Amino acid sequence: MTELSLRPEDRTPAPAAGPPDRRAALRDVRASARRHRAFLGVLAAGVLLRLAVMAGYRSVMWFPDSDDYLSGAVNPNPGLVRPSGYSLFLWLLKPFHSLTLVAFAQHAMGVATGVLLYALLRRRGAPGWLAALAAVPALLDAWQLQLEHMVMSDTLFGFLVMSALALLLWPGGAPGLRWTVGAAVLLGLATLTRSAGLPLLLLFGLYLLVRRTGWRHVLAALAAGLVPLVAYSSWFAAHHGEFAMTRSTGVFLYGRVAPFADCRAMRPPVDEMPLCLSGPPGGRSVYRSYIWGPDAARHRVEAEGFGPQGERLARSFALRAIMAQPGDYLRVALTDIARTFRWGHPQFPDGETYHRYLFAPTVASPGAKAEGYVRRYDSGYEPTRVVRPYASFLGAYQRTAYLPGVVLGAIVVAGAARIVRRRRRLGGAGLLPWSVGVTLLVVPAFTAQFDYRYVLPAVPLLILAAVLPDRSPTIGP
Structure with a gap:
């Protein structure tokens, strides 16, 4: 009688054997989509924009440095002018004989950078709308899209640095030894991609000391980060007779x-x-x-x-x-x-260089001496074709869809203010991404020359520093 008097919805069914309830799984997916709907909208737009880039500029876009990078992929050797980490990345993709695949891989890294930023912020307790807004520059900035489509090292470099910081900050609190060693290895690989990564390893070690991680962690992490550098410098010495990474x-x-x-x-x-x-x-x-x-x-x-x-x-x-x-x-x-902090993107340093950063009606081709390398890398290569209406749309999009330098300056100041307010907590969780981001902005100005592409890898890190909560990680995103 008692059982008959219960309402059907109050009864607890016995566990059923067989496959899991598909309707329950579908409900979970729908609930997760609602929870992340703001970010999913931004992510979908970012993916569609990258598909438009690949449709509008087939197969890749070129910069003067691209010739050397491709030469190092066809004939692997440690370059004199810049580290050859990016050339080795291209060499790994060489068996596919497709520059289109290179562009696709770099666009995937750009998307992954935005996903990592969003996931880390949600993991640390940031509201969904704020985490989605933080990922907008990485996913939708037109200059970022264009840089991903060039045979250049900056996208790989930015992805490696972002991955290292995500690995370090994901656990919350003091990271374990495996987390710190993994992050250090990624920073070491980033240094082989662009020499601007070298001071980041030093910042990483200082951060671990400031956070009182312990000498064991610090020494193990720095040793792990130096392994790729020592191996590469040994390779350089075997070819050029000097234990160094470059001669430039x-x-x-x-x-x-x-x-x-x-x-x-x-x-x-x-x-x-x-x-x-x-x-x-x-x-x-x-x-x-x-x-x-x-x-x-x-x-x-x-x-x-x-x-x-x-x-x-x-x-x-x-x-x-x-x-x-x-x-x-x-x-x-x-x-x-x-x-870096101007409102627009005025031409610098010269018209020819600036034009290569644009979704323009005409684009540059590889240098004459690089034609042989291009053919050996991609046997089906044809000069880059500009396809309308995709290219026309991207050109218009690039004129307005970017993060103004003034806004980036405000983000830098906001991150610094948070660090000062949390001085009793040794700068809070934002100390490392802010320091790394500012270093990436400052180092080129003191050692080489300003270039718009040097700014883009720093943007996600500075945004992370400005909005990253200090609270312990949540159970899930």
Whole structure:
């Protein structure tokens, strides 16, 4: 009688054998979709935009550096100008003989960066709308989309750095040894992709010390991060006779000081005198490059360039200029940093370089000497085709759909303010992503030259620092 008096919905059915209830699983999926509906909308838009890029510019877009990267993929060797990590990534994809696959893989990394940012914020307790908004620049910024479509190292670099920070911050509290070692390895691989990653390893070690992770974790993490660097430097030494990662640090630094270096104030030795430029420093343009082209002054000390003698003299000259004119060095670097925080995207450094960053009606092709490398990498390669209406839409989209520099500046300030407010908590969870993001903005200005593509990998990290909650991780997203 008691059982008969129960309502059917109050009865607890006995566990049924067989496959799980598909309707229950569907309900769970629908509930999860409702919970993440804001982000799913942004994600869908990001995927559709990337499909439009692949349809509008077939197969990839080119930058002058692309030739060297592809050469290193066809003939693997440690490059003199930049680390060859990206070339090794291209080499891994070489068996497929498809540059379209390279573009697809890089677009997938761009999407994954946005997903990692969103997932980490939700894991740490951020509301869905805020986490979805934070992922918008990574997923929808037109300049990010264009960079992903070029044969360039920046997308891979940004993905590796974001993955390292996600791995470190995901557990909440003090990360375990496996988390710190994994993050350090990823940062080491990022350094092989772009040398700007090297100071990030140092920041990583300092962060672990500040967070009182323990010497065991710090030493193990740094050792793990150095393993890829030592292995690569050994490879470099076997090819070039020096235990180093590149032979261009001094040359790039020379390009940084050339606009203001005054040999009358520096008094360089005789062997460095050929690097002096004629005319007063005040008349030199910061828009031009002082290291590329047949007329570059560095060719006066070494005709071929990037040899040990030229690198040594360029580094010595650059350091001498910095010591003699520290105010001018600081002024030039700060001027470049300020370019990051402008409202728009004014042309810099020159029209040809700037045009390569645009979804334009015409696009550049690989250099003449690179044609052989391209054919060996992708036997079916044809010059990049611009296909309308996709390309026309992307060109219009790029004129408005980007993160203005002023907004990025506000994000940097917001992250700094949160760190100051949480000084009793040693800066809070945002300390590391903020430090890494700011370092990525500052280092190129002091060591080379401003470039819009150097800014993009820092954006997700700075947004993460500005909105990442300090609370313990939630059970799920």
